[in-house]
Amino acid sequence: MLLDLIASGTHTPFVFEIFERTASTPRVQQVVQLSLAPAFLLSGIGAIMNVIMSRMIWIAQRVEKIEDKLEEERSPKQVRELGWLMRRRKLMQGAILFSTAAAVMISAVIMLLFISAYITAQIGTVIAALWVLTMALLVTGLVFFLLETRLAAIGAVEKP
Template identity: 80%
Template sequence: MLLDLLAATAQSPFAFEILERTASTPRVQQVVQLSLAPAFLLSGIGAIMNVIMSRMIWIAQRIEKIEDASEGQPTDRLTRELGWLTRRRRLAQAAIMFSTASAVIISAVIGLLFVSAYITAQIGTLIAFLWVLTMALLVSGLAFFLLETRLAALGHRDRERDRA
């Protein structure tokens, strides 16, 4: 099967050129090394998103508990808590959205790094732009996550004041 593929490739100049470019072990090693930093970044983004999603799940469950407990007659304290939780949910959703977008873009960067090693077109500027875009999206996601955790900390003080 592989021999048939190689024989067919030898007859096609374009396919032969692609095979020749991809056959270089040092070139493949170089591309893999270049893609390690974005791959580690992707792993880090995944870990961050896991934390944000855990918080988001807690917020959603808490909102459901309050809505079930109030059964149409929410107290002032529950109304304030629902407002606080809703603001937290919006911030967490924004953090997830921006983090997911950064994960998608960095995945494209990894793919383009491999493609760039085997094509003649120069796409380094595109890759650099996408890397900067990834960082901007990630920083935005982390900023929303910071705001959500700050709101969570401030909300805790408000609930302690209500109990006193």
């Protein structure tokens, strides 16, 4: 499409402006360098979510195993364990929700960093606000994860 615009000769000032802005290798290098920190954060969020999902899968499998039994066949211990697992599952769902939202926000930050290099509008405040929002979402997700691990540790000691 961009090549079609160049070939047609229409909108050439716009096309040449885009090429001029994107032709600067140092500018592209600078944007890539600026996006490394958010990219590493995105990688870290992915690793955290991998751990969260592993725990969530274990919880779901344990709940399924207990729920496969008829209610009359469940022991009092299994009934207590089911309630404990349901509380853990809710906490893990919160951790997944907020961690995923943090990953989406940091992806938006990376995208806006690249866009900001090629537009004249100053969007640094928007990028900074999204960075702060990302951190708030990530901290919230980690708090949910912390609460779940505490609940798991307490439950393991009490043996539901």
